[in-house]
Amino acid sequence: MINDMKISLPQSLKSFIGNQPLQKDKVGQSPSDVYSFTKNNEKYYLKTTELIYAQTTYSIIREAKILDWLDGKLNVPELVLMDTDHENEYMISKAVPAKPLQDFTGKSDQFFIDIYTDALAQLQSISIKNCPFISNKKFRLAEAEFFIENGLLDELDDDEKDLKLWSSYQNFAEFLDDLKQQNFQEEYVFSHGDLTDSNVFLSHDAQIYFLDVGRAGIADRFVDIAFIERSLREDCSEDAALQFLNHLAEDDSFKRNYFLKLDELN
Numbered sequence: 001m002i003n004d005m006k007i008s009l010p011q012s013l014k015s016f017i018g019n020q021p022l023q024k025d026k027v028g029q030s031p032s033d034v035y036s037f038t039k040n041n042e043k044y045y046l047k048t049t050e051l052i053y054a055q056t057t058y059s060i061i062r063e064a065k066i067l068d069w070l071d072g073k074l075n076v077p078e079l080v081l082m083d084t085d086h087e088n089e090y091m092i093s094k095a096v097p098a099k100p101l102q103d104f105t106g107k108s109d110q111f112f113i114d115i116y117t118d119a120l121a122q123l124q125s126i127s128i129k130n131c132p133f134i135s136n137k138k139f140r141l142a143e144a145e146f147f148i149e150n151g152l153l154d155e156l157d158d159d160e161k162d163l164k165l166w167s168s169y170q171n172f173a174e175f176l177d178d179l180k181q182q183n184f185q186e187e188y189v190f191s192h193g194d195l196t197d198s199n200v201f202l203s204h205d206a207q208i209y210f211l212d213v214g215r216a217g218i219a220d221r222f223v224d225i226a227f228i229e230r231s232l233r234e235d236c237s238e239d240a241a242l243q244f245l246n247h248l249a250e251d252d253s254f255k256r257n258y259f260l261k262l263d264e265l266n
């Protein structure tokens with residue numbers, strides 16, 4: 001627990017947090033640091049990321065702006081503050097009154113199929129006509145190239161790789177080069193971009209909340225479908241994944257595989 005505020009923060013965030021202790025909250029693959037704190041009996045999250053990520057989907061300012069744009073369109077965390085200094089980007093948001101799907105142990109496969117199906121429908125119902133956030137294939141390939149050129153992708157051990165996706169690729173550059181050569185027509189919708197059981201939350205009254213929306217924006221509709229299929233396949237069963245796919249108007253296994261490959265480079 002950080003009680004003496006040793007982490008450097010812009011004055012706007014210091015003023016809001018006051019003397020509340022910060023608890024380091026999240027350890028994961030994201031380059032962001034996340035802290036939680038309580039103020040006036042409400043829980044908040046402070047999220048920070050280095051400025052080198054400012055032009056990527058890991059940008060905290062990008063995520064804050066997406067939260068603001070989604071307000072009233074989807075259930076997302078309430079944005080409180082965003083700011084930058086010479087080293088980092090920062091955001092404070094309110095905790096949502098829900099818990100992640102990964103906490104719903106013991107539920108049936110159908111429970112998760114229904115939640116993901118509803119989540120997908122909510123996302124794709126959002127009009128992209130005036131959406132200012134791009135997360136399409138071109139943007140994500142450029143992002144992956146930026147990560148590689150700047151050494152921002154950690155070398156993966158075999159147990160961290162999806163070996164079926166890596167195939168004969170020896171390194172990130174080979175992987176990216178192959179993805180660049182694969183062309184297809186994108187069908188744009190509003191996409192979350194990282195739809196997993198740690199980013200989809202469910203309240204006690206069955207309201208779905210969406211977290212970690214930095215990758216959200218205009219993208220091919222099979223991005224979210226690919227993530228849902230993988231989550232159901234890995235966390236529930238092969239049958240659950242197939243049942244989800246069978247209820248789609250159409251499927252495209254090539255696109256699903258492509259976007260899962262692209263995820264290996266982000």
